[in-house]
Amino acid sequence: MIDFHSHILPGIDDGSRNLEQSIYMVNEAKNVGFTKIISTSHYMENYYECNEQERKRLLKEVQDSVDGIELYLGNEIYITNNMIDLLKNGQASSINNTRYVLFEFPLINTKPMNDKEVIYRLIENGYIPIIAHPERYPFVQENPDYLFELEEMGALFQANFGSIIGMYGGKAKKTLKILLKNNLISFFGSDVHKPEQVYNKIPKIIKKLKKVISDEEFIEFTEINPQKVLNNEDIIK
Known part of the structure; x- marks a missing residue:
């Protein structure tokens, strides 16, 4: 399996606090069947601004x-109107230096005013937008059909493993099931921030997920599609 979303780099966001924690988390992942992890540290202007060069150094240290x-x-x-500039000047990173860009919306009741503008600009500049954990956003929980509009524009969606067991509440769990039923999810990630938070629950999560999706879909979301992203290959929905 490939973990598509994690906060394993030490000391740069609200994830791992130090190298010891990072090592522990990565070994946790390995022990439950992950062979690859994509490190997706937060980048938020004026708050989390660790640049690409420093993140590469930290990634090598953990590796x-x-x-x-x-x-x-x-x-x-x-989400920011400056996303293209951040990517092009080496502040923020696409996934494995590919066209694929993971970004998040605010966890509030109303959708951001610039949602479609940001997606349009990413696509216009040759990027493929991936929206993190849509099942967690209150405005998606209230109106899951909203994601069809973004999918039509070319956006893809990554769900959190923990949502299926209610880690983010009943609404997120219910919404994830709706999104899976409507074929809106392409990837799963742990969104792990600390030791013994998600990886120790993966066996239980897999059992729950396989009651909702087929074995083939599980492999698609946790192996095939993530590897296509790492290889900068197209994902055909």
Whole structure:
């Protein structure tokens, strides 16, 4: 399996606090069947602004401290009109230096005013937008059909593993099931921030997920599609 969304780099966002925690988390992932992890540290202007060069250094430090699992660089970028500039000047990173960009909306009741503008500009500049954990946003929970509009524009969606067992509440769990039923999810990620938070629950999560999706879909979301992103290949919905 490939973990598409994680906060394993030490000391740069609200995830891992130090190298020891990072190593622990990565080994947790390996022990439950992950072979690759995409590191998607937060990038938020004026708050989390660790640049790409420093994140590469930290990623190498963690990678050199573990065996049997591969780590890749990315970001979870907080939605901003400056996203293209951040990507082009090396502040924020696409996933593994590909066309694919993971970003998040605010966890509030109303959708951002610039949602479609940001998606349009990303696509116009050759990027493929991936929206993180849509099932967690209150405005998606109230109107899941909203995502069809973004999908039509070319956006893809990544769900959190923990949503299926209610880690983010009943509404997120219910919404995830709706999104899966409507074929709106392309990837799953742990969104892990600390040790013993998600990875230790993965066996239970897999059992729950496989009651909702087929084995083939599970492989598609956790292996095939993430690998296509790492290879900068197209994902055909």
